[in-house]
Amino acid sequence: MAERNIPMREALRAALREEMIRDERVFVMGQEVGAWEGTHKVTRGFLDEFGARRVRDTPISEMAIVGAAVGAAMAGLRPVAEIMTINFAFLAFDALINHAAKARYMFDGQFKVPMVLRAATGWGNQATATHSHTPEPIFAHFPGLYLGCPSTPADAKGMLKAAIRDDNPVLFTEVIALYPKPGLVPDDPDFVLPIGKGDIKRAGKDVTIVSYGRGVEWSLEAAEILAREGVSCEVIDVRWLRPLDLPLIFESFKKTNRCVVVEESLPFYSFGSEIAAQLQEHMFDYMDAPIKRVSAMDVPLPYAKEIELMALPDAHKVVAAVKEIL
Amino acid sequence: MSELTKTTLTRAELVEAYHQMVLIRRFEEKCKELYNARKIGGVYMHLYSGQEATGVGAVKALKPTDHVITSYRDHGIAIAKGSDVKRLMAEMLGKRTGVSGGKGGSMHLADVSVRMWGGYAIVGGHLPLAAGIALKSKYSNDGDVVLCFVGDGATNNGYFHEALNLSAVWDLPVVWLIENNLYGMGTPVEVASGQPELHKRAIAYGMQDFGRVDGMDFFAVYEVAQQAVEYARTTGPALIEAITYRYEGHGVSDRIYMKRVEEMRAYQQRDPLLIMEKKLRELFPDIAPELAQVESAAAAAIEEAVRFAEESPVPTAEDLVRNVYA
Numbered sequence: 346m347a348e349r350n351i352p353m354r355e356a357l358r359a360a361l362r363e364e365m366i367r368d369e370r371v372f373v374m375g376q377e378v379g380a381w382e383g384t385h386k387v388t389r390g391f392l393d394e395f396g397a398r399r400v401r402d403t404p405i406s407e408m409a410i411v412g413a414a415v416g417a418a419m420a421g422l423r424p425v426a427e428i429m430t431i432n433f434a435f436l437a438f439d440a441l442i443n444h445a446a447k448a449r450y451m452f453d454g455q456f457k458v459p460m461v462l463r464a465a466t467g468w469g470n471q472a473t474a475t476h477s478h479t480p481e482p483i484f485a486h487f488p489g490l491y492l493g494c495p496s497t498p499a500d501a502k503g504m505l506k507a508a509i510r511d512d513n514p515v516l517f518t519e520v521i522a523l524y525p526k527p528g529l530v531p532d533d534p535d536f537v538l539p540i541g542k543g544d545i546k547r548a549g550k551d552v553t554i555v556s557y558g559r560g561v562e563w564s565l566e567a568a569e570i571l572a573r574e575g576v577s578c579e580v581i582d583v584r585w586l587r588p589l590d591l592p593l594i595f596e597s598f599k600k601t602n603r604c605v606v607v608e609e610s611l612p613f614y615s616f617g618s619e620i621a622a623q624l625q626e627h628m629f630d631y632m633d634a635p636i637k638r639v640s641a642m643d644v645p646l647p648y649a650k651e652i653e654l655m656a657l658p659d660a661h662k663v664v665a666a667v668k669e670i671l
Numbered sequence: 672m673s674e675l676t677k678t679t680l681t682r683a684e685l686v687e688a689y690h691q692m693v694l695i696r697r698f699e700e701k702c703k704e705l706y707n708a709r710k711i712g713g714v715y716m717h718l719y720s721g722q723e724a725t726g727v728g729a730v731k732a733l734k735p736t737d738h739v740i741t742s743y744r745d746h747g748i749a750i751a752k753g754s755d756v757k758r759l760m761a762e763m764l765g766k767r768t769g770v771s772g773g774k775g776g777s778m779h780l781a782d783v784s785v786r787m788w789g790g791y792a793i794v795g796g797h798l799p800l801a802a803g804i805a806l807k808s809k810y811s812n813d814g815d816v817v818l819c820f821v822g823d824g825a826t827n828n829g830y831f832h833e834a835l836n837l838s839a840v841w842d843l844p845v846v847w848l849i850e851n852n853l854y855g856m857g858t859p860v861e862v863a864s865g866q867p868e869l870h871k872r873a874i875a876y877g878m879q880d881f882g883r884v885d886g887m888d889f890f891a892v893y894e895v896a897q898q899a900v901e902y903a904r905t906t907g908p909a910l911i912e913a914i915t916y917r918y919e920g921h922g923v924s925d926r927i928y929m930k931r932v933e934e935m936r937a938y939q940q941r942d943p944l945l946i947m948e949k950k951l952r953e954l955f956p957d958i959a960p961e962l963a964q965v966e967s968a969a970a971a972a973i974e975e976a977v978r979f980a981e982e983s984p985v986p987t988a989e990d991l992v993r994n995v996y997a
């Protein structure tokens with residue numbers, strides 16, 4: 346099957362477009378998705394191709410965007426709603442958590458909520474405290490909602506398609522820094538990567554590095570540096586924070602007996618905390634060293650570049666963490 | 672021009688108001704230049720050029736102890752309230768000497784020494800804060816009014832509804848000034864708002880509606896703001912809608928606005944600086960030397976501000992962790 350080298354934003358665009366062609370119930374709604382063609386240009390050309398019925402610009406009303414997507418999904422449509430950046434999803438938190446995630450359970454399965462909420466995520470670039478959140482773990486806390494965050498263009502396409510085709514609500518976050526990065530993506534319109542399946546992005550035997558989203562890039566960079574020093578790292582991209590591919594992590598850990606968790610977000614009550622807890626609970630007998638976490642510093646993000654960079658994780662911090670547990 | 676205006680502002684005060692408007696314009700021009708030269712960083716910078724008469728006209732109706740609060744489009748409001756352009760420019764460059772210590776950046780300028788409570792980058796987020804500041808004034812019988820600037824786009828999220836209603840039921844001393852610059856990002860007001868005459872929102876809350884005013888005309892804004900501020904001080908919340916225009920696109924990444932050539936030209940012919948200069952010349956035929964003085968003083972102030980900002984130190988690792996908690 347043919348493949349093309351395209352940036353992640355184009356891979357997402359292809360996934361969305363193909364699903365809209367395949368299923369008339371799929372439509373997009375959000376701020377600036379139409380005439381502006383999406384803040385990150387993922388819906389470029391959509392208004393012309395699909396028209397205003399299926400490409401719906403909304404007011405700056407996050408609560409209504411998510412709540413209306415829930416209602417439309419309950420009633421039988423398959424909305425792909427967009428929150429411009431995840432920072433603004435806090436305004437829609439209630440609709441997402443109390444309704445998208447719980448409506449099916451609460452009414453004991455009388456209806457489904459087949460919606461996707463896309464949101465750009467990630468910090469850096471001096472976006473400052475209110476615009477620099479990477480809060481996936483907060484949203485992954487709640488049962489009833491799936492959460493995916495791709496690290497490559499191919500994953501982006503396959504995962505977004507899976508999210509749209511699934512009958513459950515999915516929060517799908519897209520790392521802003523990764524939108525322009527290219528990668529090989531299958532043209533196949535049925536290229537679907539199953540929800541909840543992680544991926545080994547680099548095989549190795551000495552240390553398991555577990556990450557997702559932008560952390561995968563730092564982990565691979567670190568693995569490359571460490572390889573030159575004779576240390577072999579296995580890099581696991583979980584892809585989905587919920588459902589989480591624990592078997593994949595456990596299998597790797599049985600082999601390496603060491604683990605570093607890399608995440609872009611904050612350290613307290615975090616992705617890293619969860620992985621560390623799962624490993625000590627289920628893999629205690631295989632554990633040769635403490636689980637290390639590389640995350641952002643426990644502060645809001647400042648504007649000034651010099652101190653912003655101090656707070657961010659990077660490949661060198663991953664290398665240092667690996668060396669601490671060798 | 673009305674008798675009211677003639678009698679309430681002296682010639683010196685009018686020249687000072689004009690000076691502030693010129694200072695804002697030059698500040699914004701310099702920011703654009705420094706952003707393009709990558710001396711101002713980040714991805715978010717929203718300029719106030721074109722809206723000077725609205726900001727300065729409204730703030731001039733306040734006492735020094737009255738409060739202002741606004742959105743991320745905050746440079747002009749900070750200058751109008753009397754914040755030092757040196758420290759504002761230092762903030763733009765992410766320096767320690769900036770009004771927000773280099774941590775806030777363009778979108779988060781606060782200078783509480785002049786009762787400018789800040790720019791807030793979550794659309795609508797500052798509205799309930801304005802209500803709370805007004806509550807303090809009422810609670811303690813301070814007699815101070817809060818002037819809250821509201822974007823047209825911000826009238827469509829829950830914050831707007833909840834904050835305005837609260838201010839009405841508690842008779843809070845707040846003036847809601849909607850700066851209708853015709854767009855929220857790329858979305859025209861009539862696409863985002865069921866009732867595009869935004870001042871009519873007052874009716875829904877049983878609030879005093881001060882109507883629509885020409886936001887390009889300092890004198891018109893000043894006059895209605897004075898009435899609204901007086902009303903807020905003695906009676907309760909007031910709402911004004913100023914029709915204005917931004918010359919520079921939504922933010923630095925906006926490329927769409929440049930297509931609106933005709934509209935831009937029409938508004939630039941009614942440029943707030945031109946209108947005010949013309950009226951000043953009519954009122955005071957011998958004012959030419961003072962106007963020339965305003966231009967050179969503004970240019971000198973901006974030059975000095977840039978020098979101060981460039982020579983200032985960057986924040987340190989200690990600054991990164993300072994003020995997370997009190």
Ligand SMILES: Cc1ncc(C[n+]2csc(CCOP(=O)(O)OP(=O)(O)O)c2C)c(N)n1
Nearest residue numbers: 433744792793794822823824825854855856
């Ligand atoms: C809650 C929230 N949603 C979306 C955004 C992204 N955003 C920033 S400014 C803006 C447009 C706001 O328009 P308006 O209120 O008219 O103010 P203007 O920029 O015209 O001054 C949008 C959608 C945001 N910052 N916060």
Ligand SMILES: [Mg+2]
Nearest residue numbers: 823852854855
């Ligand atoms: Mg606007």
